Amino acid sequence: MSAGNLRLGINIDHVATVRNSRGGAVPDPVRAAKLAIAAGADGITAHLREDRRHMRDDDMRRLKAEIDKPLNMEMAATPEMVDIALSLAPHACCLVPEKREERTTEGGLNVLSAGPFLAEAVTRLGAAGIRVSLFVEPDPRVLDAAKALGAPVVELHTGAYCDATGAARAAEMERIRAAAAHAGAIGLECHAGHGLAFDTVGPVAALPQIRELNIGHFLIGEAIFTGLAAAIAEMRRLMDEARG
Ligand code: PXP
Numbered sequence: 001m002s003a004g005n006l007r008l009g010i011n012i013d014h015v016a017t018v019r020n021s022r023g024g025a026v027p028d029p030v031r032a033a034k035l036a037i038a039a040g041a042d043g044i045t046a047h048l049r050e051d052r053r054h055m056r057d058d059d060m061r062r063l064k065a066e067i068d069k070p071l072n073m074e075m076a077a078t079p080e081m082v083d084i085a086l087s088l089a090p091h092a093c094c095l096v097p098e099k100r101e102e103r104t105t106e107g108g109l110n111v112l113s114a115g116p117f118l119a120e121a122v123t124r125l126g127a128a129g130i131r132v133s134l135f136v137e138p139d140p141r142v143l144d145a146a147k148a149l150g151a152p153v154v155e156l157h158t159g160a161y162c163d164a165t166g167a168a169r170a171a172e173m174e175r176i177r178a179a180a181a182h183a184g185a186i187g188l189e190c191h192a193g194h195g196l197a198f199d200t201v202g203p204v205a206a207l208p209q210i211r212e213l214n215i216g217h218f219l220i221g222e223a224i225f226t227g228l229a230a231a232i233a234e235m236r237r238l239m240d241e242a243r244g
Helices: 013-022 029-038 057-066 079-088 116-127 140-149 159-163 166-185 201-205 217-226 228-243
Strands: 007-011 043-047 071-075 092-095 131-136 153-157 189-193 210-215
Touching: 007 228, 013 029, 013 217, 029 043, 029 057, 029 228, 043 057, 057 071, 057 079, 071 079, 079 116, 092 116, 116 131, 116 140, 131 140, 140 166, 153 166, 153 210, 159 166, 166 189, 166 201, 201 210, 201 228, 217 228
Parallel strands: 007 043, 007 210, 043 071, 071 092, 092 131, 131 153, 153 189, 189 210
Antiparallel strands: none
16 A cells, blocks of 8 residues: 555565574565565565675575565676576666675766666666666766666655755755656656664655556664564655655
């Protein structure tokens, strides 16, 4: 059940982070995905990183087989990942930049000077019926480039907005607002995510062009205190409230 026309995708990567810290089978990210769906998630997002630091190939296969909501696979635009995505056939792929040394996805895709492989990845995944989104900075020039590559969807990186405070946060929010308006004007479906928490979700959820939010780390952390279902329900309530 989405908030108006705003979907909530729950990113479960960090359930796998906790599991991998002990090398065993628990906590199981697929169990978390099912719980998130029961708590109101419209879809599940999972990032299969090149170094498999959290989600693993078998997790992706189990998610695809066992959940009854759309699976959004985050991935780098590499030949290995495109082949995995084509054989997994998730509902959606979100193409993200990836550096081994980073702790999380630190910036948007460099769409402006992307090599030919990015365009090829967008084309091959799209031709297989997978909805392709590009994770980008909230910058109109980047959105124009994403459109030119043939991607139907962009996900605006909200990390800088979430990390900032005071006037700097307001300025970052204005970049997101302008980018969402531009995405709508040029016919791109617009999503947003990264770093969103209870205190930052409202202004982003209020933007009418935003159709999907993908939220993970904060909710998995909050689950320690309130449980995952309660954390997701509160996020949903705040999205509904902001959407009016
Ligand atoms: N969207 C994208 C494209 C991401 O890479 C991530 C992080 O994996 C998220 C959303 C979720 O970010 P967070 O875990 O900070 O909520």
